[in-house]
Amino acid sequence: MIKILANDGIDPIGKQLLEEAGFFVDTNNIPQDELPVKLQEYDAITVRSATKVRKALIDACPNLKVIGRGGVGMDNIDVEYAREKGLSVYNTPASSSLSVAELVFASLFGSVRFLADSNRKMPVEGGTKFNDLKKAYAKGIELRGKTLGIVGFGRIGKEVAKIAIGVGMEVLAYDLFPFNPELDIVLGGGTTVKVSVKTSTLDEIIKTADFITLHTPFIDKALFGAEELAQTKKGVGLVNISRGGLIDELALVDALNSGQVAFAALDVFDNEPTPRQEILTHPKISLTPHIGAATNEAQERIGVELANLIIDHFKKA
Ligand SMILES: O=C(O)[C@H](O)COP(=O)(O)O
Numbered sequence: 089m090i091k092i093l094a095n096d097g098i099d100p101i102g103k104q105l106l107e108e109a110g111f112f113v114d115t116n117n118i119p120q121d122e123l124p125v126k127l128q129e130y131d132a133i134t135v136r137s138a139t140k141v142r143k144a145l146i147d148a149c150p151n152l153k154v155i156g157r158g159g160v161g162m163d164n165i166d167v168e169y170a171r172e173k174g175l176s177v178y179n180t181p182a183s184s185s186l187s188v189a190e191l192v193f194a195s196l197f198g199s200v201r202f203l204a205d206s207n208r209k210m211p212v213e214g215g216t217k218f219n220d221l222k223k224a225y226a227k228g229i230e231l232r233g234k235t236l237g238i239v240g241f242g243r244i245g246k247e248v249a250k251i252a253i254g255v256g257m258e259v260l261a262y263d264l265f266p267f268n269p270e271l272d273i274v275l276g277g278g279t280t281v282k283v284s285v286k287t288s289t290l291d292e293i294i295k296t297a298d299f300i301t302l303h304t305p306f307i308d309k310a311l312f313g314a315e316e317l318a319q320t321k322k323g324v325g326l327v328n329i330s331r332g333g334l335i336d337e338l339a340l341v342d343a344l345n346s347g348q349v350a351f352a353a354l355d356v357f358d359n360e361p362t363p364r365q366e367i368l369t370h371p372k373i374s375l376t377p378h379i380g381a382a383t384n385e386a387q388e389r390i391g392v393e394l395a396n397l398i399i400d401h402f403k404k405a
Pocket residue numbers: 136137138158159160161162184330378379380381382
């Protein structure tokens with residue numbers, strides 16, 4: 089019987105599909121340091137971003153045939169090495185785009201009305217300094233009519249653009265690769281509307297956008313270091329629900345303190361799962377613990393897609 093270890097969990101429907109196909113699915117979370125021994129008895133492992141599947145683990149498990157990533161980013165997997173060793177590596181790139189895009193807007197709407205800081209301070213100061221807090225949060229901003237720069241115009245960037253257009257924002261989109269700026273927005277009731285974003289350069293986005301959201305993988309250095317942050321429109325808002333490291337965190341703290349950057353909304357961090365204190369405690373940062381894809385709907389789509397990929401793999405083998 090094919091044995092699958094879903095080390096970071098899998099949606100119950102995905103699990104059920106695998107079991108109906110005749111596979112044994114273990115959803116126990118085996119600690120990273122025990123995997124080199126315990127994973128040896130499995131044919132496949134599925135992970136999210138927590139479990140690392142590095143060269144040494146791959147070498148320790150010669151029976152392993154498939155690595156499945158329930159999600160998009162594969163930076164926790166030595167993908168090339170695994171493929172060189174004859175393993176198949178799958179991810180589910182489309183299933184979570186909408187959930188990530190919705191978190192971008194949850195973060196943006198929240199940040200322009202100081203929700204994160206207000207929720208930190210109200211339980212402590214709300215009873216005695218209500219009117220002081222009311223004043224502190226008096227300069228909210230509307231999103232309608234503002235310019236959103238989207239850096240990385242793949243599946244997630246496009247979903248972000250659709251919501252932004254619905255909100256009435258101007259969208260500047262940049263990607264390393266050429267893309268079609270036209271998008272179809274499906275409205276409630278099923279009507280489809282064709283819209284278009286403005287193709288932009290990274291430089292134009294840095295210098296002119298009111299808000300910037302990042303949707304690229306982390307390659308080797310921060311896209312937004314001190315130099316780029318200094319060139320942004322004063323009072324820009326930044327959102328990173330992509331990968332830690334894309335914004336230089338120390339430069340960001342400086343830019344927030346000087347007022348160059350008005351706020352940042354971060355779902356991903358340099359040192360996950362232990363982000364630095366300066367980031368965790370900054371009043372102008374809205375924080376979430378890497379939950380962009382963490383909705384019931386996205387996880388169900390991911391589980392089903394991953395299960396079908398694994399079933400197809402072993403059917404063909
Ligand atoms: O790359 C991804 O799909 C996201 O960062 C989600 O990661 P997660 O599966 O750990 O939530």
